[in-house]
Each structure stands twice: as structure tokens, then as C-alpha cells.
């Protein structure tokens with residue numbers, strides 16, 4: 001599908017089936033908005049899954065956190081060595097911060113060069129600046145991580161050992177296993193546990209988080225404890241969420257895990273039921289501003305952008321639905337918003353080529369345009385214009 005026809009899509013040509021397998025994050029995302037999940041996973045002509053638009057700031061943040069995660073995990077697995085020690089230097093060198101950042105930037109640039117929605121999505125920060133961010137955050141947080149967490153024994157990474165491996169004997173032999181992928185034997189649910197360790201016959205399920213603490217982290221680990229229990233029949237006795245600022249430990253038992261498993265089964269049934277009709281229910285909220293398929297969502301567009309037009313001095317970026325009312329020229333046209341307010345749209349000389357062709361009477365959905373203090377709507381390099 002060409003870039004132009006992507007911006008003329010009105011709705012999916014085929015809605016998705018229910019997923020065969022759920023993860024904690026897919027359940028969260030369907031709970032947040034079932035319609036968004038369906039729209040992302042639908043088919044549009046010859047395109048399967050609507051292409052998500054990379055957001056440069058989010059990509060930069062993801063790169064920083066990805067490398068930080070890797071650094072902290074590596075150092076935790078090496079026993080949290082002292083800053084400046086040979087073990088510390090060896091662990092840092094093995095992560096290769098600059099090489100990793102370079103590889104992730106190049107992967108992003110490569111993706112957007114072929115991406116149908118890649119216009120205006122190049123990163124604005126260079127490799128060295130991102131490396132500096134990683135180092136700054138790491139220097140601030142490592143002493144806290146070191147003083148707040150006991151180091152686990154060096155784990156065996158089991159990600160490549162296959163599902164037939166006997167995990168419990170291996171855990172007893174090695175003391176700790178990392179990257180443990182598990183599927184529930186009866187429920188369609190799977191997850192990857194960062195670390196499972198055993199100490200005096202107490203099995204702990206551990207996850208490392210570099211972000212702020214959230215209750216959902218605990219919920220996720222409880223379900224991972226259920227996975228370990230059902231797969232090995234060995235009951236974990238605690239879960240640990242390891243933040244940089246400290247570790248949250250929760251003692252668990254069979255009745256608690258039974259309850260979590262029961263709730264999981266109910267949640268999967270509910271999610272399957274909500275996804276069984278298409279389009280599914282739309283759950284409008286704050287999250288909509290980051291929704292990559294909002295151009296297809298009728299509920300989102302009810303009054304969208306009108307408030308921004310009334311608060312032009314306060315709001316810069318705007319999503320707005322417009323109907324073209326004047327003959328489109330090489331630099332703009334007159335339009336009305338969905339509630340009939342007149343406005344002027346302007347764009348640079350290549351705007352017609354990038355966003356058009358435009359025709360009189362046509363309805364448009366504009367994502368991330370900019371409104372000036374005079375009430376003019378500008379199409380910028382990162383603006384997207386969908387033709388209805």
C-alpha cells in the first residue's frame with residue numbers, strides 16, 4: 001500500500017480474531033480500550049496491523065530505558081559489584097552502552113525510512129546525547145540500587161533452552177534462572193519472568209523495573225508466580241519488584257495465587273467477550289491523545305479540537321476534523337470545523353504533495369496540526385492528514 005492510500009483509509013477491511021494467547025501487557029491494553037486494540041490489529045487492504053507511528057521523544061525515552069534496564073539487570077546478575085571495581089568495569093563493558101545506543105538509533109532510522117507514517121519522525125537527539133542521558137541516570141541510581149537490594153546469585157539464562165527443559169531441577173542446581181518464558185497449561189496466558197531464585201527452599205519470582213512503582217507491577221508478578229507454580233508445581237513463596245529506589249517484597253501462598261488465577265480466567269473471558277463484536281466498545285480518556293488509530297475512532301472525534309480553537313493562546317498542537325470550503329491552493333484553503341466554525345488552513349509549498357490532493361467539500365481528520373494565536377491551522381512536518 002502506498003503512503004497516499006494509507007491516508008485515505010476509512011476503516012479496516014477485516015477486523016481481527018480474538019488472540020490465541022494473552023500476555024499481561026495485551027490484557028492491559030485491551031482493558032484500556034478494546035476498540036484501539038482491534039483497530040491496531042485489523043487488516044487494511046494488503047496491510048496487516050495498522051502501522052504505529054514512531055514518536056521521536058518516546059523512541060528516545062525507550063532507548064534510554066532499554067539500555068538502563070540492560071545495565072541494571074547485568075549488574076544485578078553480577079552481584080552488584082562496587083563502582084570502579086574490575087567486575088563492575090567488565091559488566092559495563094559487556095553491555096557496550098554506546099554500541100547499544102547506536103544500534104537502537106540505527107534500527108529506528110532504518111524503520112522510519114521504510115515506514116509509511118515515518119515523515120517528521122527522525123530523532124532530534126544524537127547518539128552521544130542519549131549515551132550521556134543513560135550515564136547520568138545510571139550514576140544517580142546505581143548507588144541507591146546497590147544499597148537497597150541484595151544481589152541474587154548469578155543466574156542461568158534459560159531463554160534459549162526450549163519448553164521441555166526441567167526448570168525446577170535446574171533452579172535447584174543453579175540457584176537462579178533468568179528470562180524464563182512460561183505459558184499456563186490451561187489458560188491462554190504467557191509471560192517472561194526476569195528472574196526466579198531459590199534460597200533455603202524459598203522460591204522468589206523477581207522483576208526489575210527502572211520506572212516509577214505502580215500497583216500493576218505487583219499484579220503482573222502475581223500472575224507470573226501462578227505461571228511458575230502451574231508449570232513446575234513448586235509454589236513460590238514471594239514476589240519481588242526491584243526498583244532502583246528499593247525492592248517491594250510480597251509473601252504469597254496458594255490461596256492468594258488461586259484467587260489470582262481465578263481472576264485471570266474471568267478477565268480473559270471478559271476480554272474475549274468484548275472483542276467478539278467489531279467494532280468493539282471505545283473507551284475515551286486521557287490515553288486517547290497517544291492513540292495511534294484515533295483517526296478511525298468516531299467517539300474520539302466528537303467535539304475534538306473545538307476547545308482548542310477557543311483557547312488558541314494556550315494550545316499549540318491540535319487534532320481537528322475539517323471540511324474544505326474554499327478551493328485548495330498551493331499553500332492552503334478555507335475550511336469549517338465539525339461544529340461549523342470557519343478557519344484557515346496553511347501549509348508549506350510541498351504540503352499539497354505530502355498531504356493532498358485536496359478537493360472542495362472533502363472532510364479531513366488532522367492529527368497534530370498547530371493552531372496559531374490568530375486561529376489559523378498549520379500543517380507541520382509531523383502533521384498527518386487523513387481523508388474521509
Ligand code: SF4
Nearest residue numbers: 033283288291297300
Ligand atoms: S481514540 Fe481513544 S477511544 Fe478511540 S480507539 Fe483510540 S484509545 Fe480508544
